[in-house]
Amino acid sequence: MTKAPASALISAFLEMMAAERGASPHTLDAYRRDLDDYVGSLKAGKSDPVTAGDGDMRRYMAELGAAGLAPRTQAxxxxxxxxxxxxxxxDGYRNEDPSANIDSPRQGQTLPKFLTIDEIDRLIAAASNHSGIKGKRLLAMVELMYATGMRVSELVELPYAAAARDPQMLIVRGKGDKERLVPLSDPARDALRDYIAVRDAFIPSDKSDGHTNRAGQSSYLFPSRGKTGHLTRQMFLNMIKDLAVDAGVAPSRVSPHVLRHSFASHLLANGADLRSLQKMLGHSDISTTQIYTHVLESRLRGLVQEHHPLAHMGKPE
Structure with missing residues (x-):
């Protein structure tokens, strides 16, 4: 059994996640934060990742519950x-796995939050009313988000090459560097075409930032002057929160993930099947996509009530 500092073990684990599973930088940052918190708890209990037992893990989970963390966060x-x-x-750092007998926190079923079609229409209409190049960018991002159901990280990190030639299908690189094809609606293509016509105005003038080539072309569809070279998730969140105010929709109900949920829920409500939706959302397991079955259940109940002959028995004409 090899003894190594906790920080070195975490680094080795993150290297494995990046190399073998294609974990994104955002995922790796989240893992590091969670594991740093866990190691801090072990140190307080005079233990470490190599010597910790299931009792140490149960104590850590109890600490999370006592701190008021939601069951989903604990999980x-x-x-x-x-x-x-x-x-x-x-990898031989330990002779056993102390996590094997630890039960997950009980979680109530949380249904995905989504907007109505009318609310989406109001958001898009409000974005259309924004003038100038920033208005064109905002409209393109909202249309793309709702038309494809992309994750916000996938949206802001889209390469320019993916959309440069007025595509009918968009190649999206998701978790684990897996690529998928998603169709673009006509409104999304129109908004994208209008934005690309003014996109150069957002490319930084400093060509030495590592995100532009010698011709001054950015590799990102949505470039910015920040250190990432592209518009950040937080910037897009702020943009759509402001847009919600303009559209008369409660900002607390609007987020990039809510737009993704809205895309999925509206597709299912209008006849899409779970397998197709799974592919478009980039879920590796269909069980993840099944959180949207509440929409299917509602639609099926409506179909039965409307079309099944027994549903109308006993009702006055």
Whole structure:
């Protein structure tokens, strides 16, 4: 059994996640935060990742509950710790995996939050009323988000090459560097075409930032002058919160993930099947897509009530 500092073990785990599973920088940052928190708890209990037992893990989970963390957040932390310990066991840092007998926190079923079609229409109409090049960018991003159901990280990191030739299908690189094809609606293509015509205005004038080539062309569809070279998730969140105010929709109900949920829920409500939706959302497991079945259940109830002959028995004409 190899003894190593906790920080070195976490770094080795993150390197494995990046190299073998294609974890994104955002995912790796989240894992590091969760594992740093876990290691801090172990240190307080005079333990470490190599010597920790299931009692240490149960104490850590109890601490999370006492701190008031939601069951979903606790489950995410436990998932990170479990994967970490499986790595330590499989790579020979430990002789056993202490996470094997730890139960996940009980979670109530949380239905995805989504906007109505009318609210989406109001957001798009409000974006259309924004003038200038920023208005064209805003409209293009909202239309793309709702037309494809992309994750916000996928949207802001879209390469310019993916959309430069007025495509009918968009290639999206998702989790684990897996690529998928998603169709573009006509309104999304129109908005994208109008934005690309003014996109050069957003390219930084400093060509030495590592995100532009010698011709001054940015590799990102939505370039910015920030250190990432592209518009950030936080910037887009702020943009659509302001847009919600303009559209008369409560800003607390609007986020990039809500737009993704709205895309999925509206597709299912209008006849799409779960397998097709799974591919468009980039879910590796259909069980993840099944959170949207509440929409299917509602639609099926409506179909039965409207078309099944027994549903109308006993009702006055």
């Amino acid at each position: 995410r932390r436990l998932s990170a710790v479990r994967q970490f310990h499986k790595f330590l066991y499989s």
